[in-house]
Amino acid sequence: MLSSCVDLLEWDEETYLPRGGVEHRSEQLALLAGLLHDRGTDPRIGELLGDVEGSRLVADPESPAAVNVREIRRDYDRERKLPRKLVAESARVTALAQQAWADAREAGEYDLFRPWLERILKLAREEAEAVGYPAVPYDALLEDYEPGMTTADVAQLFEELKRELLPLVDAINGSRKPRSRTGVQRREFPVDRQRIFGEAVAGAIGFDLKRGRMDSSLHPFCTGLGPGDCRITARFSTRDFAGGFFTVLHEAGHALYEQGLDAEHYGTPMGDAASLGLHESQSRLWENLVGRRRSFWQHFFPRARAVFHEALQETRLDPFLAGINRVERSSVRVRADEVTYNLHIFIRFELEQALLSNDLKAADLPEAWNAAYKRYLGVTPANDVEGCLQDGHWAEGLVGYFPTYTLGNIYAAQLFAAAREQVGDLDAQFARGDFATLLGWLRDHVHRHGRRFTARELVERATGAPPSWPPLISALKEKYVDQEGR
Amino acid sequence: MLSSCVDLLEWDEETYLPRGGVEHRSEQLALLAGLLHDRGTDPRIGELLGDVEGSRLVADPESPAAVNVREIRRDYDRERKLPRKLVAESARVTALAQQAWADAREAGEYDLFRPWLERILKLAREEAEAVGYPAVPYDALLEDYEPGMTTADVAQLFEELKRELLPLVDAINGSRKPRSRTGVQRREFPVDRQRIFGEAVAGAIGFDLKRGRMDSSLHPFCTGLGPGDCRITARFSTRDFAGGFFTVLHEAGHALYEQGLDAEHYGTPMGDAASLGLHESQSRLWENLVGRRRSFWQHFFPRARAVFHEALQETRLDPFLAGINRVERSSVRVRADEVTYNLHIFIRFELEQALLSNDLKAADLPEAWNAAYKRYLGVTPANDVEGCLQDGHWAEGLVGYFPTYTLGNIYAAQLFAAAREQVGDLDAQFARGDFATLLGWLRDHVHRHGRRFTARELVERATGAPPSWPPLISALKEKYVDQEGR
Numbered sequence: 001m002l003s004s005c006v007d008l009l010e011w012d013e014e015t016y017l018p019r020g021g022v023e024h025r026s027e028q029l030a031l032l033a034g035l036l037h038d039r040g041t042d043p044r045i046g047e048l049l050g051d052v053e054g055s056r057l058v059a060d061p062e063s064p065a066a067v068n069v070r071e072i073r074r075d076y077d078r079e080r081k082l083p084r085k086l087v088a089e090s091a092r093v094t095a096l097a098q099q100a101w102a103d104a105r106e107a108g109e110y111d112l113f114r115p116w117l118e119r120i121l122k123l124a125r126e127e128a129e130a131v132g133y134p135a136v137p138y139d140a141l142l143e144d145y146e147p148g149m150t151t152a153d154v155a156q157l158f159e160e161l162k163r164e165l166l167p168l169v170d171a172i173n174g175s176r177k178p179r180s181r182t183g184v185q186r187r188e189f190p191v192d193r194q195r196i197f198g199e200a201v202a203g204a205i206g207f208d209l210k211r212g213r214m215d216s217s218l219h220p221f222c223t224g225l226g227p228g229d230c231r232i233t234a235r236f237s238t239r240d241f242a243g244g245f246f247t248v249l250h251e252a253g254h255a256l257y258e259q260g261l262d263a264e265h266y267g268t269p270m271g272d273a274a275s276l277g278l279h280e281s282q283s284r285l286w287e288n289l290v291g292r293r294r295s296f297w298q299h300f301f302p303r304a305r306a307v308f309h310e311a312l313q314e315t316r317l318d319p320f321l322a323g324i325n326r327v328e329r330s331s332v333r334v335r336a337d338e339v340t341y342n343l344h345i346f347i348r349f350e351l352e353q354a355l356l357s358n359d360l361k362a363a364d365l366p367e368a369w370n371a372a373y374k375r376y377l378g379v380t381p382a383n384d385v386e387g388c389l390q391d392g393h394w395a396e397g398l399v400g401y402f403p404t405y406t407l408g409n410i411y412a413a414q415l416f417a418a419a420r421e422q423v424g425d426l427d428a429q430f431a432r433g434d435f436a437t438l439l440g441w442l443r444d445h446v447h448r449h450g451r452r453f454t455a456r457e458l459v460e461r462a463t464g465a466p467p468s469w470p471p472l473i474s475a476l477k478e479k480y481v482d483q484e485g486r
Numbered sequence: 487m488l489s490s491c492v493d494l495l496e497w498d499e500e501t502y503l504p505r506g507g508v509e510h511r512s513e514q515l516a517l518l519a520g521l522l523h524d525r526g527t528d529p530r531i532g533e534l535l536g537d538v539e540g541s542r543l544v545a546d547p548e549s550p551a552a553v554n555v556r557e558i559r560r561d562y563d564r565e566r567k568l569p570r571k572l573v574a575e576s577a578r579v580t581a582l583a584q585q586a587w588a589d590a591r592e593a594g595e596y597d598l599f600r601p602w603l604e605r606i607l608k609l610a611r612e613e614a615e616a617v618g619y620p621a622v623p624y625d626a627l628l629e630d631y632e633p634g635m636t637t638a639d640v641a642q643l644f645e646e647l648k649r650e651l652l653p654l655v656d657a658i659n660g661s662r663k664p665r666s667r668t669g670v671q672r673r674e675f676p677v678d679r680q681r682i683f684g685e686a687v688a689g690a691i692g693f694d695l696k697r698g699r700m701d702s703s704l705h706p707f708c709t710g711l712g713p714g715d716c717r718i719t720a721r722f723s724t725r726d727f728a729g730g731f732f733t734v735l736h737e738a739g740h741a742l743y744e745q746g747l748d749a750e751h752y753g754t755p756m757g758d759a760a761s762l763g764l765h766e767s768q769s770r771l772w773e774n775l776v777g778r779r780r781s782f783w784q785h786f787f788p789r790a791r792a793v794f795h796e797a798l799q800e801t802r803l804d805p806f807l808a809g810i811n812r813v814e815r816s817s818v819r820v821r822a823d824e825v826t827y828n829l830h831i832f833i834r835f836e837l838e839q840a841l842l843s844n845d846l847k848a849a850d851l852p853e854a855w856n857a858a859y860k861r862y863l864g865v866t867p868a869n870d871v872e873g874c875l876q877d878g879h880w881a882e883g884l885v886g887y888f889p890t891y892t893l894g895n896i897y898a899a900q901l902f903a904a905a906r907e908q909v910g911d912l913d914a915q916f917a918r919g920d921f922a923t924l925l926g927w928l929r930d931h932v933h934r935h936g937r938r939f940t941a942r943e944l945v946e947r948a949t950g951a952p953p954s955w956p957p958l959i960s961a962l963k964e965k966y967v968d969q970e971g972r
Binding site for chain 2: 001002004005008009012016017018019020021022023024025027028031032035208209210211212213215225226227228229231266
């Protein structure tokens with residue numbers, strides 16, 4: 001309950017908070033973070049857990065009671081290992097580091113952010129030492145975002161994917177000239193109409209707007225503020241229809257997961273998402289596997305033309321599809337296409353491991369960043385703002401978070417392939433505007449389980465195989481190599 | 487700090503909360519209300535107060551330290567007298583009563599609300615008994631909203647005002663036919679333009695939008711969420727320019743008070759408003775004494791015409807002024823003009839005293855309500871929705887709150903008259919767009935003092951006389967009798 005108050009304060013900070021209110025907000029958040037830590041580490045929780053662990057109540061390990069006891073224990077033990085001083089210091093430093101990061105971007109000077117990055121890495125190392133880890137400190141951080149996954153697991157999965165993906169990117173880029181910008185990109189899409197269309201599509205795929213809403217923010221996000229209150233944000237710009245639209249679909253994908261959690265279990269692990277990677281799989285699935293698909297637009301393109309009648313009056317479906325499916329090596333993650341996106345993640349995964357282990361000094365980050373971009377993508381960022389200052393994650397204290405994006409892509413492709421096998425012709429369903437069948441499958445195999453299983457277990461149960469790269473590579477090949485332009 | 491989190495949750499509930507989130511929100515609010523009560527009644531506060539009371543620190547009774555010690559003692563003692571059970575029960579009952587009130591309005595059935603009103607009156611009586619009072623239980627409730635004022639004080643002030651006001655209303659209504667609706671009321675004022683114009687005017691009179699914002703809600707309000715974060719809401723409708731515009735001015739008046747409090751003292755009584763009546767005086771002053779004045783519109787009318795060029799193209803200043811200054815006996819308080827408004831308050835003040843003392847049964851309220859409207863205003867509400875169900879205050883548990891509206895009108899007229907004497911020709915200033923001189927006077931004589939003085943003391947210090955009716959009656963006579971149409 002208290003945590004959901006924090007969520008609202010954070011939502012407001014990103015959407016409506018006037019500039020003058022920022023400082024007070026950080027103090028409110030620090031107060032609530034302290035209260036949460038105090039309550040989350042109350043020894044009474046440990047006593048109560050001790051009373052029920054091993055009792056008949058938790059005999060069936062998949063029962064809600066057993067899941068809740070297991071996962072509350074997990075959260076409690078982790079929280080107990082974190083000194084209050086470290087928690088408070090992290091809250092304080094990340095609040096200031098985010099401002100420093102914004103200032104560094106504004107000034108185009110990495111050195112304004114560097115000392116803060118050093119402090120954050122130091123705190124991350126302290127957190128890892130406090131929590132403990134099986135092999136390397138990075139494990140301790142990763143475990144918080146993707147329970148059940150070790151650094152070695154991720155590294156192996158990414159190595160295999162990389163081996164397939166690099167030649168695939170070459171093949172796509174080599175087989176033809178980069179597509180020129182189509183007419184769609186040059187036209188004007190009024191922002192109010194983008195909002196109306198985005199809400200309508202989010203509603204059509206299942207986002208319940210009686211139990212949620214959509215607002216604007218600089219960095220789009222989704223937040224579940226309580227049962228019956230899940231909010232997404234988007235950012236629209238007149239000349240970038242695709243940028244705004246796919247953000248809506250992405251966040252709506254997250255929202256479908258939140259709204260699919262069992263409200264009866266709200267506030268307990270059974271009513272909570274299993275991992276960030278699994279959460280990301282839901283956003284990626286709707287954004288890329290559904291939303292960039294021909295059959296999806298067979299249904300929605302006429303509707304888009306009705307709303308954007310000026311911009312789209314002379315556009316046909318094929319060039320429109322080509323426009324929203326361009327593949328291009330670039331230096332900015334958030335604008336990357338679904339094929340090259342994972343290369344951006346590989347870079348971050350490598351660099352943050354090296355930073356955490358001190359093999360890479362924060363002072364040498366810009367050079368290492370640019371070298372990695374040259375190596376993986378063949379591009380050099382124009383400057384540090386488009387380079388190592390492009391993401392705000394580290395400033396927020398999120399070290400070990402990036403791999404969950406590519407894990408999300410992997411899970412998404414695997415879940416989508418399984419759904420396709422199990423529920424019949426998805427493309428025919430999409431073309432007639434039926435998204436409920438796919439959503440029902442996801443509700444049943446993913447959403448309703450809360451934290452009953454780890455993401456890894458859940459993917460294996462839903463698809464018959466542990467997380468692996470082939471479905472993702474197949475999906476990309478099917479679209480970009482076998483049936484070019486689809 | 488915690489209380490300001492409650493304020494944000496409440497702001498969000500009125501502005502953006504999806505319907506599905508209402509239930510969870512009431513639980514969040516109940517949790518925080520409990521935490522606040524626990525902390526506000528912590529015996530440690532009493533010990534600390536004991537340590538400083540009578541010390542050198544509080545030797546000067548008007549020093550911030552002394553004011554804070556005195557007022558924290560006042561809040562603490564009151565809070566300590568309230569049983570936790572009563573606080574929790576009130577939170578729960580009022581949350582449900584508000585829903586019942588809304589349902590009763592929807593169905594047009596007073597009986598759906600009656601049992602809730604009975605419960606609320608019972609809780610109010612319990613609160614009064616717990617807190618204690620000098621003469622009558624109503625004193626205990628009034629004291630929470632208007633410290634230093636007793637029921638007898640208010641009754642006497644209102645009696646005197648009533649004696650002057652009733653013949654004045656007769657005189658205004660008798661001296662001419664009720665003005666017919668002018669063209670302004672029949673034209674269309676696009677809502678987005680009303681919002682832009684409202685924000686611009688609020689900014690021009692001094693509302694700092696870097697430290698605040700304006701949103702929409704069904705029932706407009708102003709809330710100070712922290713230093714640097716004061717928000718107002720409004721409600722616009724295409725065919726009611728005046729309704730929307732004067733709401734903005736009213737809430738902006740409240741916001742100017744909030745923004746004029748000393749941020750250095752935020753979170754302590756020195757940084758808090760002195761009373762609801764004084765708060766209301768600031769909103770009424772800007773809404774009525776400034777905003778319905780010829781000189782104000784000498785500055786803003788050309789600007790309004792530029793924004794509403796279609797609606798106002800053929801309207802001149804005089805009929806526009808006449809349109810926004812119509813006096814008419816009606817049955818709905820929130821739509822009442824500045825002259826008859828106080829009659830609505832007299833009715834509520836009488837009825838809620840009778841309800842609290844059990845001289846009037848809740849079951850007999852509709853009849854008593856309609857009889858009072860006949861007596862004071864010569865009208866009979868068409869039904870209970872326009873009658874005794876029109877206000878949500880009692881459903882919110884606000885018994886003893888209504889008198890602060892008329893106290894606000896009295897204080898406002900008295901403060902405005904004093905400012906006029908002290909800072910030169912206000913009308914000349916307004917006509918050239920100078921509102922900073924008046925605001926500076928209010929900052930100096932009202933806002934910056936926080937809770938240093940009671941409203942009554944503060945009015946006397948600022949104007950040289952205790953709160954009394956003559957300035958209000960003079961202002962109304964000057965406008966509606968002496969210089970008709972001004």
